[in-house]
Amino acid sequence: MRVLATGLLVVMGALFLLARHYEGAHPAWPYVMAFAEAAMVGGLADWFAVTALFRHPLGLPIPHTAIIPSNKNRIADSMAAFLQANFLTPAVVARRLRDMNLARSMGAFLADPEFARSSRIRGGASELFAQVLETLDPDRLGAQVKSGLALQLERVRVAPLLGQMLSAAIADKRHIPVMESLIRWAGLTLEDNEDLVRAMVAQRANALLRWTGLDDRLANSVLDGLYKLLAEVLINPDHPMRAKLEEGLESLAHDLQYDPKMQARVEGMKAELLANPALGDWWQGVWERLRHRMIDMARNPGDVMSGQLGDSIRELGQSLQDNPALQLQVNRFARRTAVGIASRYGGQIVRLVSETVKRWDAKTVSARIEGAVGRDLQFIRINGTLVGGLVGLTLHILGHVL
Incomplete structure (x- = not known):
């Protein structure tokens, strides 16, 4: 021209x-x-x-x-002020996003069969994700993830959380299968250790009982009584022993939530567990297997999308398309997030533009x-x-x- x-x-x-x-x-x-x-x-x-x-x-x-x-610097400042005044104010961002249905657009993209078969966005993102995981030092990355996880666990008060979970399980009767499994486990353990029980009874019996052979009969009586007790507790839902067990569980749930001594004891156990080197070694192995699994998934996105994960993603996309209530929640979250970013970081974004032009x-x-x-x-x-x-x-x- x-x-x-x-x-x-x-x-x-x-x-x-x-x-x-x-x-x-x-x-x-x-x-x-x-x-x-x-x-x-x-x-x-x-x-x-x-x-x-x-x-x-x-x-x-x-x-x-x-x-x-x-006037390069003045132009840079003017561009930054123009961007902030006309594009990055919370009111402008909220008004623009209010007229957009991001959830439905996202749902149409996820539910599209072409997305599962061949998506340039999916392929590029998967390849980038795999390369990032491969180039990073696995030991250092695993240590960082481990330290981050340990830091988050240190901040979490485990005892009240466990108490709330136990209270909810008792209220919904979900503790009963667990309790019955423990009773069965106790019976099997007793069966595997009958010889040990007999030896203990024999050691505590006097010489007269051992000479007359009554120690064996006493041991058999003890074992039969224990088997009978466990069977009755397992079969009878109204057995007094069950009530005692449930009472103990309710007391434990209460103490976990409200007893400072119990909470301190649980927090101490948590600290000892986190400080144990064996836990760190175990987590390192878990992380390494997880990292290789994520790399394989990223390298073969077609296999992942054709499996259960792909079905779940397509179901999510269909729900985003057909469910107005879900669309409302997602759009509201996206709008609040964008408005928050504009409010908190709008000045930094336009300052980046200004400083870049000035450089x-x-x-x-x-x-x-x-x-x-x-x-x-x-x-x-x-x-x-x-x-x-x-x-x-x-x-x-x-x-x-x-």
């Missing part, structure tokens, strides 16, 4: 010289010369105006030229702005050349008519 605008100016100069040479040969040549003369004036004036925005015309330090390089050298700023609007600027030169020529021709005609 710059070559075209300059070429048109050169053509007008050649036309002026040609008309000047043949000025007396025909009555039309003076009109052509007037058009070409005014066109050159208009073209040169607009060339000067356009060039003065970005550099000194012909390299001459004419005042009020090279406007953009000379550019004057030549870079001029080149980038001129590259963005260059075609329109060259059209100004072309229009100035043609409009100037028409104005000159009109004035020449009026001068002869009047």
Whole structure:
């Protein structure tokens, strides 16, 4: 476009010289010369105006030229203020997002079968995720994850949480299967350790009982009584032993939630567990297996999307499309998140824009702005050349008519 605008100016100069040479040969040549003369004036004036925005015309330090390089910092601050005032205010962000149904658009994308088969976004994100996991130091990353997890666990008060979970389980009768499993486990443990029980009874029996063989009968009686007790507790839901067990569980749940001594004891056990090196080694192995699994999933997204995870993602997308209540919640969350980001970080975002522009050298700023609007600027030169020529021709005609 710059070559075209300059070429048109050169053509007008050649036309002026040609008309000047043949000025007396025909009555039309003076009109052509007037058009070409005014066109050159208009073209040169607009060339000067356009060039003065970005550099000194012909390299001459004419005042009020090279406007953009000379005012680079002020332009950067003005751009930042414009962005913050018109795009990154909470009111503007909320108003724009209020008219958008992000949840439904996201649902349509996730439910699209093409997303499961071949998605450039999914493929690129998966490859990037796999490369990040492969390039990071696994030991260091695992240690960071472990320390972060330990820090979060240290902040969590485990005892009240366990107490609430136990209270909820008792209220919903979900503790009964667990209690029955423990009773069965106790019976199997007793069966596997009958010899140990018999030996204990024999050691505590006196010599007379051992000489008469009554120690064996006593041991059998003890074992039979224990088996009978466990069987009755397991079969009879109203057994007094069950009531005692439930009473003990309720007391434990209460102490976990409200007893400072119990809570301190649980927190101490938690601290000892977190400080145990064996737990760190176990977590390192878990993390390494998890990391390799995530890399495999990222490398083979098609297999993942064709399995249960893919079905779950498509069901989520369908729900986002068809459930207005869910859309309302997701859109509200997205709007609040965006408004929060604009409110907290809007100033930092526009400051990033301003500082980035300020760090550019004057030549870079001029080149980038001129590259963005260059075609329109060259059209100004072309229009100035043609409009100037028409104005000159009109004035020449009026001068002869009047």
